[in-house]
Amino acid sequence: MDPLATMEQLVAELNKYNYHYYTLDKPLISDKEYDSLYDQLVKLEKETGVILPDSPTQRVGGELLKGFEPHRHLAPLWSLDKAQNVEQLQSWNNRVLKLVSDYNSKNPDHPLPHPSYAVELKFDGLTLNLTYTDGKLVQAATRGNGVVGEGILAQVKTIKSVPLTIPYKDGTIEVQGEGIMNLSVLAAYNEKAAEPLKNARNAAAGALRNLNPKITAERKLSAYFYNVGYSDGIKFNNHREMMEFLRENHFKVNPFISYFDQFEGVIDELKKIEERRSELDYLIDGAVVKIVDMRTRDVLGYTDKFPRWAVAFKFEAEETTTILESVTWEVGRTGKITPVARVTPVELAGVTVQNCTLNNIGDIERKNLKYALGTSVFIRRSNEVIPEILGKVTDENDGEEIIYPKHCPACGSELEQRGAHLFCNNRLGCKPQIIGRITHFASRDAMDIETFSVMTAEQLYDELNVREPADLYTLQFEDLIKLERFGEKKATNLLEAIEKSKHRDLASFLFALGIPNTGKSTTKVLADHFRSLDKIMSASAEELMELPDIGGIVADSIVSFFNDPVMQAGIQKMLSLGVEPKAPDKPQVVREDSFFSGKTVVLTGTLHQMSREEAAEKLEALGAKVTGSVSKKTDLVIAGEKAGSKLAKAQALGIQVIDDEDEFIRLLES
Ligand SMILES: NC(=O)c1ccc[n+]([C@@H]2O[C@H](COP(=O)([O-])OP(=O)(O)OC[C@H]3O[C@@H](n4cnc5c(N)ncnc54)[C@H](O)[C@@H]3O)[C@@H](O)[C@H]2O)c1
Ligand SMILES: [Zn+2]
Numbered sequence: 001m002d003p004l005a006t007m008e009q010l011v012a013e014l015n016k017y018n019y020h021y022y023t024l025d026k027p028l029i030s031d032k033e034y035d036s037l038y039d040q041l042v043k044l045e046k047e048t049g050v051i052l053p054d055s056p057t058q059r060v061g062g063e064l065l066k067g068f069e070p071h072r073h074l075a076p077l078w079s080l081d082k083a084q085n086v087e088q089l090q091s092w093n094n095r096v097l098k099l100v101s102d103y104n105s106k107n108p109d110h111p112l113p114h115p116s117y118a119v120e121l122k123f124d125g126l127t128l129n130l131t132y133t134d135g136k137l138v139q140a141a142t143r144g145n146g147v148v149g150e151g152i153l154a155q156v157k158t159i160k161s162v163p164l165t166i167p168y169k170d171g172t173i174e175v176q177g178e179g180i181m182n183l184s185v186l187a188a189y190n191e192k193a194a195e196p197l198k199n200a201r202n203a204a205a206g207a208l209r210n211l212n213p214k215i216t217a218e219r220k221l222s223a224y225f226y227n228v229g230y231s232d233g234i235k236f237n238n239h240r241e242m243m244e245f246l247r248e249n250h251f252k253v254n255p256f257i258s259y260f261d262q263f264e265g266v267i268d269e270l271k272k273i274e275e276r277r278s279e280l281d282y283l284i285d286g287a288v289v290k291i292v293d294m295r296t297r298d299v300l301g302y303t304d305k306f307p308r309w310a311v312a313f314k315f316e317a318e319e320t321t322t323i324l325e326s327v328t329w330e331v332g333r334t335g336k337i338t339p340v341a342r343v344t345p346v347e348l349a350g351v352t353v354q355n356c357t358l359n360n361i362g363d364i365e366r367k368n369l370k371y372a373l374g375t376s377v378f379i380r381r382s383n384e385v386i387p388e389i390l391g392k393v394t395d396e397n398d399g400e401e402i403i404y405p406k407h408c409p410a411c412g413s414e415l416e417q418r419g420a421h422l423f424c425n426n427r428l429g430c431k432p433q434i435i436g437r438i439t440h441f442a443s444r445d446a447m448d449i450e451t452f453s454v455m456t457a458e459q460l461y462d463e464l465n466v467r468e469p470a471d472l473y474t475l476q477f478e479d480l481i482k483l484e485r486f487g488e489k490k491a492t493n494l495l496e497a498i499e500k501s502k503h504r505d506l507a508s509f510l511f512a513l514g515i516p517n518t519g520k521s522t523t524k525v526l527a528d529h530f531r532s533l534d535k536i537m538s539a540s541a542e543e544l545m546e547l548p549d550i551g552g553i554v555a556d557s558i559v560s561f562f563n564d565p566v567m568q569a570g571i572q573k574m575l576s577l578g579v580e581p582k583a584p585d586k587p588q589v590v591r592e593d594s595f596f597s598g599k600t601v602v603l604t605g606t607l608h609q610m611s612r613e614e615a616a617e618k619l620e621a622l623g624a625k626v627t628g629s630v631s632k633k634t635d636l637v638i639a640g641e642k643a644g645s646k647l648a649k650a651q652a653l654g655i656q657v658i659d660d661e662d663e664f665i666r667l668l669e670s
Contacts, residue, residue, distance in 0.1 A: 362420025
């Protein structure tokens with residue numbers, strides 16, 4: 001195709017995507033795909049020297065939505081130049097250095113200082129421009145086209161961290177920041193929402209540009225501020241002064257700002273930020289590098305679109321779109337049937353994604369995916385987590401139907417629906433359930449049988465008739481050695497590991513049994529309290545419910561698990577084969593006079609100065625009970641970075657929360 005025709009097509013396409021993204025807050029493609037089309041257009045414009053009149057490269061923002069009062073920004077709002085990799089970043093810096101040295105050779109009496117750089121997070125939300133006159137918030141606007149935005153004062157006032165009045169009272173200033181939705185808030189919102197929000201950016205942008213401020217308020221947004229764009233009374237010499245001004249005037253300023261005199265430092269910092277990205281409780285799509293000195297900024301100036309004194313370093317995308325090709329159904333160890341989506345393979349955050357989780361049939365309905373086979377879907381992958389389907393790109397039911405199975409894909413038994421999940425009830429005859437139970441039993445947090453894997457479980461099932469965990473204790477060297485891939489060494493190692501597991505501690509043994517609804521922290525509570533398997537097996541639901549962390553559902557699960565004759569027989573068989581779970585050591589002396597003594601505490605989110613396990617040990621030594629889930633019995637929640645639904649629940653129940661790690665450490669040490 002001739003380049004002009006390609007450009008026309010790109011312009012039309014990009015303008016359509018812009019409209020959906022900026023005006024409707026409902027993107028049709030991922031940022032990654034958008035950016036690559038945009039780059040193609042920029043390249044063609046450079047090559048041909050032609051810029052079509054409605055090219056998106058010539059504008060900063062989107063259409064204005066009817067219904068909002070326009071606000072003319074007192075100083076224009078800029079977009080940012082972008083660097084996709086270190087080379088592009090270097091060439092931005094080389095340009096800066098050259099302009100500075102050109103200036104200095106022309107103005108030897110009044111040279112600019114050697115550039116130093118500020119590095120900030122690039123928040124992925126909606127730009128906000130707030131106008132304060134004589135200390136009072138009088139307007140708030142979107143970026144709009146950069147010159148005129150939409151007035152959204154009523155909506156912005158619902159953001160609790162936005163100050164309505166500020167100490168600075170000398171005339172008018174405009175302050176820029178980003179309206180965001182915290183990921184933990186999004187998760188909590190989606191737990192209850194009839195229609196889950198696909199993405200935190202669109203959730204924030206959609207809420208701020210909603211004509212009903214009540215909806216904005218429900219989304220519990222937050223905002224970070226990073227710039228004073230206009231002021232008629234105050235001048236700053238550098239970025240630090242400007243940040244200090246924002247802080248003094250009670251704006252929420254991101255703590256992750258760092259300053260560098262050397263450009264190498266900037267590059268290292270960008271790597272660090274990218275590594276820690278998944279710990280943050282908000283979306284960022286990169287980091288912004290800015291020249292610190294204001295006089296240098298003035299000299300460098302602006303292009304039509306962006307300042308020459310700043311550049312956005314874009315991180316690898318975590319979201320993209322692809323086609324949902326098919327859904328298969330997998331059976332877990334509890335008999336739960338999980339839908340797994342196969343998608344058209346696509347590169348995302350450094351790996352090729354082919355499978356995504358869909359959780360359960362309730363999830364399929366909520367995400368409007370029932371008729372999505374063969375259509376475009378958004379997928380997201382943040383570090384380490386299996387990619388997830390966020391939703392269908394368009395709202396229409398224009399795909400093939402996902403048919404829910406009626407029979408177990410493994411054993412053919414009829415499935416039962418409980419809540420949002422499907423279950424196969426054929427516990428004793430359904431192979432993947434048995435394999436799952438045995439593998440779980442042997443896993444590290446359970447019996448910790450080294451070298452054991454799913455493959456081992458399958459081999460033992462197929463060839464040696466191993467049907468339950470207890471059968472592991474009947475294995476003989478002569479049988480193992482006959483198996484494929486089993487040499488003498490491997491057989492001996494496995495038997496030794498199995499032997500060693502006989503004296504595993506009681507809490508791990510209970511965890512290994514795989515009692516429904518009962519995780520590691522609950523089995524530890526049980527072991528610490530009852531100190532013997534017999535007592536736990538005969539405990540009543542009432543007795544159990546007196547313990548921290550154990551509510552009605554968990555208590556019932558435990559009681560009915562131990563009432564099941566099959567489970568009883570399995571446990572008896574293990575005991576008769578020499579399994580002897582070790583009771584916990586006598587509890588050590590714990591303090592009774594600390595801030596934490598006698599309190600039931602939940603740890604959630606990521607702590608930076610110690611692991612959660614270390615924190616739990618310290619708390620226990622100070623006389624606290626550390627439990628895994630938030631309930632009415634919880635006295636205190638320690639929330640680290642990226643605390644999710646537990647924090648939201650604590651807030652809903654009005655439980656005391658410590659979300660400042662330094663404060664937490666101070667209390668531990670007091
Ligand atoms: N998916 C789609 O269909 C679609 C459509 C249009 C645009 N987009 C995405 O939007 C991007 C372009 O968006 P843009 O021009 O709004 O923004 P930009 O990437 O040019 O960045 C400028 C914005 O960054 C924000 N920002 C966040 N933290 C900041 C900080 N610390 N300092 C300064 N600014 C900060 C500000 O809101 C500012 O307006 C594209 O790269 C693309 O990824 C996607
Ligand atoms: Zn089955």
